[in-house]
Structures are given as C-alpha cells and as structure tokens.
Amino acid sequence: MSKPFTGRHMWAVMICGFGVVIGVNFFMATLAVRGFGGVVVENSYVASQKFNGWLSAAREQEQLGWSAQAVRQADGNVRIVTAGVPAGADVSARFRRPLGKPETLDLDFNSAAPGEYVSSASVPSGRWIARIAILTQDDRWTGEVRIE
Incomplete structure (x- = not known):
C-alpha cells in the first residue's frame, strides 16, 4: 500500500x-x-551622438580602397599584408582577447617588404582580435581581424 x-x-x-x-x-x-571583459562604450548616450560621424568616417575609409590581413608566424610575430596602402605608412595594432580575462597588447610594425609589415614583438598564443591602424600623412584606416 x-x-x-x-x-x-x-x-x-x-x-x-x-x-x-x-x-x-x-x-x-x-x-x-x-x-565578460568589460564595457564596450563608457556612455551609450554619448556614443549614440557620435554614431553618424563614425558612419561618415567609415565611408571615407572605404573610398581609400585599402585592406589588411594578419597572420601569426611560427615565431609568434604577426605579419600584416596590405593592399592599396601607399609606401611609408605607419602600421600599429592593439590586440585584445575576445573572451575571458581582459588582456590587451599594443604593437608597432616594421616594414618587411612592399605592402608587408612584421610586428616588433611576438604575440602570445591563443585567440586575439587585432584592431589594425594604418596612418599616412593625409589618411587613416582602421580594421579588425581575428588571430588564432
């Protein structure tokens, strides 16, 4: 029962x-x-007021016709191959981890060949997002690429 x-x-x-x-x-x-690694923007209202300016800058950047691809080499250095970028451009990048504990790394790049730049130091293994900045006297280009 x-x-x-x-x-x-x-x-x-x-x-x-x-x-x-x-x-x-x-x-x-x-x-x-x-x-979660941190905030995307400090103040969303202020960021929203700058949005149209960012769109305008992105359109101007597209008209330059520049592009960049990044690859980690066997020694840990990163090689950036550019297209359409004039000679003598300054190339730098800020690397950040996409997940987990926030970690950033700022690197400058040296010209290795026409259109190719190699980082001044190695990048630790793992996943990174690189925000590449290319500067000339008159123009600025930025883009993000993933590094595995």
Whole structure:
C-alpha cells in the first residue's frame, strides 16, 4: 500500500524544482559575468551622438580602397599584408582577447617588404582580435581581424 500524496510532498517538489531553476540561473549568471571583459562604450548616450560621424568616417575609409590581413608566424610575430596602402605608412595594432580575462597588447610594425609589415614583438598564443591602424600623412584606416 502506497502513502497518499500530501501537501508536504507537494511542498518538497516545489522547493526542489525552484531550487534547481534558481541554482542553474546563478551558475549561468556567474559564467556570463566572469566571461565578460568589460564595457564596450563608457556612455551609450554619448556614443549614440557620435554614431553618424563614425558612419561618415567609415565611408571615407572605404573610398581609400585599402585592406589588411594578419597572420601569426611560427615565431609568434604577426605579419600584416596590405593592399592599396601607399609606401611609408605607419602600421600599429592593439590586440585584445575576445573572451575571458581582459588582456590587451599594443604593437608597432616594421616594414618587411612592399605592402608587408612584421610586428616588433611576438604575440602570445591563443585567440586575439587585432584592431589594425594604418596612418599616412593625409589618411587613416582602421580594421579588425581575428588571430588564432
């Protein structure tokens, strides 16, 4: 003979069910907070006021017709191959980790061949996002590439 399902049983089921839901929510929230590297913009209102200027700058940058690709070499240095960039341009990059603990690395690049630049130092292994900046006397170009 089985015992009847009572209010105490229902109370235990409710507590256990909600306990599992709350526990999973706290676990997921902890993972999300630990994986977030920081703020994208300091003040979203101020950023929204600059948005049209950023679009205009992006259109001007597209008209330059420049492009850049980055590859990590076996020695850890990064090689950037450019197209359409005039000789004598200054190339630099800020590397940041896309996930996890915030980590950034600023590097300058030296000309290795026409249209090719090599970093002045090596980049630690792992995933990086490189924001490349190319400067000439009159123009500025920026772009982001992923480095594995």
